[in-house]
Amino acid sequence: MKTIRVTGGILLVIAIAAVAGPWLSPNDYVTTDFDAILAAPSAQGSHWFGTDNLGRDLFVRTMLGIRVTLMVAIVASLVSLVIGVAYGAIAGYVGGRVDAVMMRFVDTLYALPFIFFVILLMVAFERNFLLIFVAIGAINWLDMARIVRGQTLGLREREFVEAARLTGVSTPRIVLRHIAPNLLGIVIVYVTLTIPQAILVESFLSFLGLGVQEPQTSLGTLVDAGVAQMEQASWTLLIPASLLALILMCFNFMGDGLRDHFDARHDR
Amino acid sequence: MSLLDVTGLSIRYDGQAVVDGVDLFVERGESVGLVGESGSGKSQSALAILGLLPARAQVSGSIEFDGQQVLGADDALLDRLRARRIGMVFQDPMQALNPYLRIGVQLRQVLVAHGLAAGRDADARVIEALTRVRLPDPERQFRAFPHELSGGMRQRVMIASALIAGPDLLIADEPTTALDVTVQAQILELLEEIRDNTALLLITHDLGIVAGHCEHMIVLEKGRLVDAGPTTSVFASPRHAHTRTLLEAAPRVDRGEVPAPVDGRTLLAVEAASVQYRDRGGALLDAVNDVSFAVRQGETVAVVGESGSGKSSLVRAMLGLVPMASGKVVYAGEPLEGPVQHRARERRRDLQLVFQDPVSALNPQMRVRSIIEEPLLVHEKGIGSAERLGRVTAMLDKVGLEAAFLTRYPHELSGGQAQRVAIARALVLEPRILVCDEAVAALDGSVRKQVLDVLRSVQDEAGLSIIFISHDLAVVRSISHRVLVMYAGRLVEVAGNDDLFASPLHPYTRALIDSVPVPDPVVAPKAAPLRGETPSLIDPPSGCVFHPRCPRSDETCASKRPRLREIRGTRVACHYPLDR
The missing domain is CATH 3.40.50.300 (P-loop containing nucleotide triphosphate hydrolases)
Incomplete structure (x- = not known):
């Protein structure tokens, strides 16, 4: 419980800062301050995190980046969670031919090259912020479905499920009371793996120019830009990179804590 | 030194x-x-x-x-x-x-x-x-x-x-x-x-x-x-x-009290049941071959045999957990057909099962209270939560566990406690027939005795019938009224407890009894009565399935399949039964 509270608290503070921060600053995220190009963090001109090579305020840009990064991560993970769990649980519990057809469809999607798929989306629907979420979620749910299906397949054969069937417990109730709670641990662990993965994929796409477009930004984009300037202006790399690391770490620790909390077998 | x-x-x-x-x-x-x-x-x-x-x-x-x-x-x-x-x-x-x-x-x-x-x-x-x-x-x-x-x-x-x-x-x-x-x-x-x-x-x-x-x-x-x-x-x-x-x-297979036979009306009859599986190569194998038996009210019928004898498959088919290739099950005069989820709810509550491994038979994410309560939620929707709790607590008490166990999770229980919770779940609907599939095999001797005592007392109180599957003949002797002996998917002998252990008719039954070590240093261990191991079910031996290991077999046994026949109240499938 303690880990969940601490990491959840840190994430909450970061999220609130990302939403409210830009209002507190007199600067915005596009305007160039010609007096302060690549300026170090200082109260001068309220550039608390300094500025980048175009003289844009890094505090506001970082807060904006966190917003985008968190949104990408959470929405992509939710998409993969909902589709993956429902798909995997149905395939695993129904089994037989339904399972075979559903899983071959997953295999087919696996065979699609990811980057090709994203480029295709961009071409077809023009550049759209939402598409990044869809693209990342659309890839991650495949793994989730496979994992959930494998677990369900194992659980379905367990004797306590058999005992429930023998007693006359209905199928929806078996899935809800006997299968789902036993899936929770692995699903939570997998989601905590998905969130950092989504964040990394987003920054990779942005780097290729397929993701967030300037002047919009994300933590990944800021880190990429920071790398180029790290010798003259280390803060352009250090600030977004340490925030990114902090966020990833918090998600990982929170995942561990949640798993322990939900898993009755774990001694509390 | x-x-x-x-x-x-x-x-x-x-x-x-x-x-x-x-x-x-x-x-x-x-x-x-x-x-x-x-x-x-x-x-x-x-x-x-x-x-x-x-x-x-x-x-x-x-x-x-x-x-x-x-x-x-x-x-x-x-x-x-x-x-x-x-x-x-x-x-x-x-x-x-x-x-x-x-x-x-x-x-x-x-x-x-x-x-x-x-x-x-x-x-x-x-x-x-x-x-x-x-x-x-x-x-x-x-x-x-x-x-x-x-x-x-x-x-x-x-x-x-x-x-x-x-x-x-x-x-x-x-x-x-x-x-x-x-x-x-x-x-x-x-x-x-x-x-x-x-x-x-x-x-x-x-x-x-x-x-x-x-x-x-x-x-x-x-x-x-x-x-x-x-x-x-x-x-x-x-x-x-x-x-x-x-x-x-430590129960003994060679002496001690045995339960007196029960004379109730027939509650359940299995007629000519066969169960077939496909192995990985696609070959059909007969796990159970033409087995018939009946269970009377208040009676404990033991099914014994070595691994692969088909005893578990037989009862699982009877309960509708695996399909029956042929044969039928008649319960209280009505046929029970199809897989368990298609059977009538009222029928389902009458037949309950206790598994061998209590740890995997209990949902690790549910507390003891929810585990025992679940059958009541399904079958007795009318009762309130206070009454439900009362019945769960009473059931726990019956299996010898205090109310403090209500909030425990299965992993917080010992093997014997978990098995008693599993029995409580099976008994909370007051079934007529309880199937115990090696239910005490994983338990230590002293705990096994407690669990068997629970089963006996419920039987005495409620007239419960028990189908007791076990490979442990000493335990079977101490609890059952009648015994079915299975070998390679076939029934080889059906007899009352007394007759079976005192003077078995089938050479396989004799060998099984003689193989059990007796916890008494005065009794010298017998030479291993059988060579070899149970045959493959894909290609079972011709004639009598037991003939390759049987000390009494001849050409007739190798060519002709023995039918179950009745000799002085015992049914036996053997061309040359032992003298009584």
Whole structure:
């Protein structure tokens, strides 16, 4: 419980800062301050995190980046969670031919090259912020479905499920009371793996120019830009990179804590 | 000087003692039994002798082997001792053998690693060792992979591997627990044979094995030594209360009270049931072949047989958990058809099942209260939560657990407590028939006795009928009214408890009874009554399925399938039944 509270608290503070921060600053995220190009963090001109090579305020840009990064991560993970769990649980519990057809469809999607798929989306629907979420979620749910299906397949054969069937417990109730709670641990662990993965994929796409477009930004984009300037202006790399690391770490620790909390077998 | 001299052995994990001040001596050529229930520290003690405990175990005391201190010795000394001076046989030979190496290669490794032999010479000694443990056709098995051998043959290979370097001491940790009773008898006989110069430290929970095969015995309870001495005197006058409990909890197959027959009306009848499975190659195999039986109200019917005899498949088909290829089930005058989820709810509540492994039979994410409550939520929707709680608590009380258990999770229960919760769940709907599929097989002797007492008292109170599947004939004798004996999917004998155990008609039944070790050192162990193991169901023997192993078989048995016929109240499928 303690880990969940601490990491959840840190994430909450970061999220609130990302939403409210830009209002507190007199600067915005596009305007160039010609007096302060690549300026170090200082109260001068309220550039608390300094500025980048175009003289844009890094505090506001970082807060904006966190917003985008968190949104990408959470929405992509939710998409993969909902589709993956429902798909995997149905395939695993129904089994037989339904399972075979559903899983071959997953295999087919696996065979699609990811980057090709994203480029295709961009071409077809023009550049759209939402598409990044869809693209990342659309890839991650495949793994989730496979994992959930494998677990369900194992659980379905367990004797306590058999005992429930023998007693006359209905199928929806078996899935809800006997299968789902036993899936929770692995699903939570997998989601905590998905969130950092989504964040990394987003920054990779942005780097290729397929993701967030300037002047919009994300933590990944800021880190990429920071790398180029790290010798003259280390803060352009250090600030977004340490925030990114902090966020990833918090998600990982929170995942561990949640798993322990939900898993009755774990001694509390 | 003793060959093995252990004094004041203590093993701790994080300060928690699992073995506490145990003394143990084994003389040359002697056989010593180390007895105790699960968690008594018997296996830990054995591992300590071989220096095989994990590094985090804190060991103190003294372990001298042939005058040399083993405890804290360097790896070089331990390497010289293991295999060459001390051989070890584990419980599960499939776990102890490498599945990717041929038998011969694995055994040769022992010789080569210790520099005892190499090349042709090593091969010859491996064949010699395999011959010594009476492995049929040793030259061929030399090239076989572990999965190609049966369980009994694998354990023979393990014993050959432990003996190949000619050790002075053989440590066997539950060497027959994973085997069928007729195969167990063969392995115990083999352990007797090979003991010309080798001392034996036999770790077991089965007092029958100790009584028949060990000169001395040591009883452990929760890591402490509670009784030790010559086997005959420990059995005759146990000093410690725990030893007495163990002895009282060990049922005997050869004597003791048996339940009187029950004369109720027929409640359930299974008629000409057959169950077929497909193996991985797609071949059809008959798991159950044309089996009929009936259960009366208030009666306990035991189904016995070795693994692969079809006893579980029979009841699972009856309950609708696996499809029945042919035959029918009639319950209270009405047919029960189709898979369980298609059967009428009211019918389902009347037949309940208790599984072998209580840990996997209980949902790990549900508390005891929810587990026992669930059947009530399904079948008795009208009752309020207070009444429901009352019935759950009453049920818990009936199986001997306090209300404090309501909020526990399954992992917080011991094996016996978990099995009692599983029984409570099965009984909360007041079923008419309870099927127990090896329900007490995984439990320690004293806990088993408690669980059996619960079943008996519920039967007396509510007139419950019980179908009791078990491979343990001594337990069957103590609880059942009638017994069905199955072999390779077929029914070979059906008789009342008294008749069956006093004078069985089928040679297989006789052999099963004679294979059970009797927990009494005065009764000399019988020679293993059967050779070989149960046949393959894909290609069963012609005529009588039992004829290849039967001491009485002739050409008729090999060609003609015997039908079940009635002889003085017993149904038996044999051309040459034993005299009564």
